[in-house]
Amino acid sequence: MIVADRKPLEQISSMIEGNNKILIVGCGECVSVCMVGGEKEVEILASQLRMAAGKEGKKIEIGEATLERQCDKEYLELLKDRIENYDVVVSMACGAGVQFLAEMYDHKIVLPATNTRFIGVTEGEGVWTERCRACSDCVLAETGGICPVTICAKGLLNGPCGGTNDGKCEVSKEKDCAWTLIYNRLNKLGRLDSIREIFPAKKYNVQTRPGRRIHEAFKEKE
Amino acid sequence: MQYAKKLLDEVGIDSRRVEMFNMGASDAQKFTGASDKMTERARELGPNPITAKKP
Amino acid sequence: MNEFEPKVVAFCCQYCAYSAADLAGSMRLQYSPNVRIVKLMCTGKVDVIHLLKAFEGGADAVFVAG
Numbered sequence A: 001m002i003v004a005d006r007k008p009l010e011q012i013s014s015m016i017e018g019n020n021k022i023l024i025v026g027c028g029e030c031v032s033v034c035m036v037g038g039e040k041e042v043e044i045l046a047s048q049l050r051m052a053a054g055k056e057g058k059k060i061e062i063g064e065a066t067l068e069r070q071c072d073k074e075y076l077e078l079l080k081d082r083i084e085n086y087d088v089v090v091s092m093a094c095g096a097g098v099q100f101l102a103e104m105y106d107h108k109i110v111l112p113a114t115n116t117r118f119i120g121v122t123e124g125e126g127v128w129t130e131r132c133r134a135c136s137d138c139v140l141a142e143t144g145g146i147c148p149v150t151i152c153a154k155g156l157l158n159g160p161c162g163g164t165n166d167g168k169c170e171v172s173k174e175k176d177c178a179w180t181l182i183y184n185r186l187n188k189l190g191r192l193d194s195i196r197e198i199f200p201a202k203k204y205n206v207q208t209r210p211g212r213r214i215h216e217a218f219k220e221k222e
Numbered sequence B: 001m002q003y004a005k006k007l008l009d010e011v012g013i014d015s016r017r018v019e020m021f022n023m024g025a026s027d028a029q030k031f032t033g034a035s036d037k038m039t040e041r042a043r044e045l046g047p048n049p050i051t052a053k054k055p
Numbered sequence C: 001m002n003e004f005e006p007k008v009v010a011f012c013c014q015y016c017a018y019s020a021a022d023l024a025g026s027m028r029l030q031y032s033p034n035v036r037i038v039k040l041m042c043t044g045k046v047d048v049i050h051l052l053k054a055f056e057g058g059a060d061a062v063f064v065a066g
Helices: A009-016 A039-055 A073-079 A095-104 A178-189 A192-196 B002-011 B028-045 C017-026 C048-056
Strands: A002-006 A021-027 A061-067 A088-091 A109-112 A114-124 A127-132 B018-021 C008-013 C035-040 C061-065
Touching (some): A009 A039, A039 A061, A039 B002, A088 A095, A095 A114, B028 C035, B028 C061
Parallel strands (some): B018 C061
Antiparallel strands (some): A002 A114
16 A cells, blocks of 8 residues: 655645635545545544634635545546635645646646655554565565565665674664565575575666556557 | 644644543542533633634 | 633543533532533544534533543
8 A cells, every 4th residue: 555644734734825715635545544645634634724724814615525546537537526616626645646636637736735655554553664665576576575675774685784783774773674584584484595596686677767557458559 | 632632733722622531420520620620721721713713 | 802711522421421420410519611511422432523623613622531
């Protein structure tokens, strides 16, 4: 899932300043799960903005909407009529959602209410950690299912480096050494021999930007 | 409760205006105590800044 | 302007705090008349948004009792 953070209220307030009709659009996918941009958070932000405006003696009109997803046109289309009643749109989705919304309604000012952080997992209640860097050339088969590109602070493919210290990383004592984790996992799996394999230099050329993928079944059409 | 306090502080509403109390069904005094405490605190902090601006 | 009389909203669990409030009445205990009680099936139902909405609606203080 994509993990994000909500921007501080102050920053959101200053972005929308001068506008009286604001539509806040939440997203029902990842940001809903990591509790920054779902239906509930839309309500909270709306309430905060109304209070902040009330404190200044101003009156603003805030609309609230939460879509299934903001990364699919079919869902964004549902806003078609409603969006016209507002001056600005604040999206609580990840960066991709914000951009797609802005692209679809390019005559409206679309502002982000979140800072998109990483692709991760729910480690515990309210705790999320990064697991994938979207490097386009997965090595998990050889590393016991632990990604050195993401977990190792230096992204080393042939670790560990000299900075490994009792299973911790020299960058921070809080961080686990990815290569110690990999060694232990491979040991458990009886596959330690695979750690001897030397990875060639990483193929960075596959990380084209912006990424684009066309499904085989749809290549004809292109 | 902490989250609510943070959200209120962000808006500029003193987070001391919100509190949580635990009590049992037979704790009448605890309830009156909580009521008086919060009323007192509201008096100290003055009117809610949002409504204060309304005519 | 009249003297400021705060509005206090109390979110009460019907089994504990609401009963406690009821008992306070039966016992003829004096307490602040500024408190408006919202009875809930359980205070576990209280969400941040309810607290925010109470302030938005003009509450001067809010407490959850359960």
